[in-house]
Amino acid sequence: MRVALLALPGSMKSAIAGLADMFWLANQVIAQYPQPAHAEPFFNVTVVSEDGQAVPDAQGRQIDCDGAFADGDTFELIIASGMRLDEEKFPIAPQAVASAAEWIKAQAAQGTCVAGACAGGFVLGEAGLLDGRKCATTWWLYHTFTERYPRAKPIWGQVLVDDRHVITTGGPLSWVELVLHVVGMYAGKEIAKLTADMAAADSQPLSQQLYAPAGFRHARHPLLIKAEQLVRYQNPAITVEHLAAALNMTTRTLNRKMAELIHESPKNFITRVRIETATLMLEKPGMTIAKVASACGYNDETAFRRAFNAVMGMSPGSYKERVKGRNTRAF
Numbered sequence: 001m002r003v004a005l006l007a008l009p010g011s012m013k014s015a016i017a018g019l020a021d022m023f024w025l026a027n028q029v030i031a032q033y034p035q036p037a038h039a040e041p042f043f044n045v046t047v048v049s050e051d052g053q054a055v056p057d058a059q060g061r062q063i064d065c066d067g068a069f070a071d072g073d074t075f076e077l078i079i080a081s082g083m084r085l086d087e088e089k090f091p092i093a094p095q096a097v098a099s100a101a102e103w104i105k106a107q108a109a110q111g112t113c114v115a116g117a118c119a120g121g122f123v124l125g126e127a128g129l130l131d132g133r134k135c136a137t138t139w140w141l142y143h144t145f146t147e148r149y150p151r152a153k154p155i156w157g158q159v160l161v162d163d164r165h166v167i168t169t170g171g172p173l174s175w176v177e178l179v180l181h182v183v184g185m186y187a188g189k190e191i192a193k194l195t196a197d198m199a200a201a202d203s204q205p206l207s208q209q210l211y212a213p214a215g216f217r218h219a220r221h222p223l224l225i226k227a228e229q230l231v232r233y234q235n236p237a238i239t240v241e242h243l244a245a246a247l248n249m250t251t252r253t254l255n256r257k258m259a260e261l262i263h264e265s266p267k268n269f270i271t272r273v274r275i276e277t278a279t280l281m282l283e284k285p286g287m288t289i290a291k292v293a294s295a296c297g298y299n300d301e302t303a304f305r306r307a308f309n310a311v312m313g314m315s316p317g318s319y320k321e322r323v324k325g326r327n328t329r330a331f
Contacts, residue, residue, distance in 0.1 A: 011084075051068050078104055
């Protein structure tokens, strides 16, 4: 399988090298487990720039390249990874991004799978490949992304989204999850698991909501700010009907507004804000899971646990342990 790693001025050298190393590691795993038989190396990785020449990375160091857009090579997968951004939170080399977007768009039209890790998603957005598709982006670029690509459908908190041969991930180090996902797709889930084990990596990516500040997603729109305050501070158990009434609109209008603003139903909005509140409470000493569930409007602890796991990707108990570990870790 031929894989192209896109190198642009300002690309993170660590991401390109890391992607290549992870695919190399997957090849080592495949070689050790020859059933079913695979050609060697299974993943053939090439670093590609616009003209085939080396480009400066985010810190000014050179990234060596193997090929150019005009070489006419065909690939099964092209990956754009993280890169340095300017003060407007857009890649520092917009012309290079535009050229790469045109090349990727043409390759995708021929059936090539394309992927963007972290800010690499901007290349896919400029190519129009995110229009009408669900996608992921790092939490701190969420507002920039939604404003620049209004036809895209970013999923808040999601680390990885695969929508019809377009794969996106959020976070500068999310290329690890991206490679494991690709290995699972093309070489099998067992090879992906073994690769993750070899790399001592988590093959089940965690929600970015572990890291995003509470309320960050809603900070740009008055309706969302007010709705969040109603749920978080006044009535965590509020129903969709009562939330709509408090916002002086019908439930149908509220559904439409939230679909437009955050691609989410009011019911899911309420649940997510309740669970965000729960995460803050779980970080406080002495707060049991039962107390937190009750404070967040859940009469049934089982329902709370189920909702928490659906939003955060882990149980409330596991979250408490993870937070405890982060707070006591020495840096």
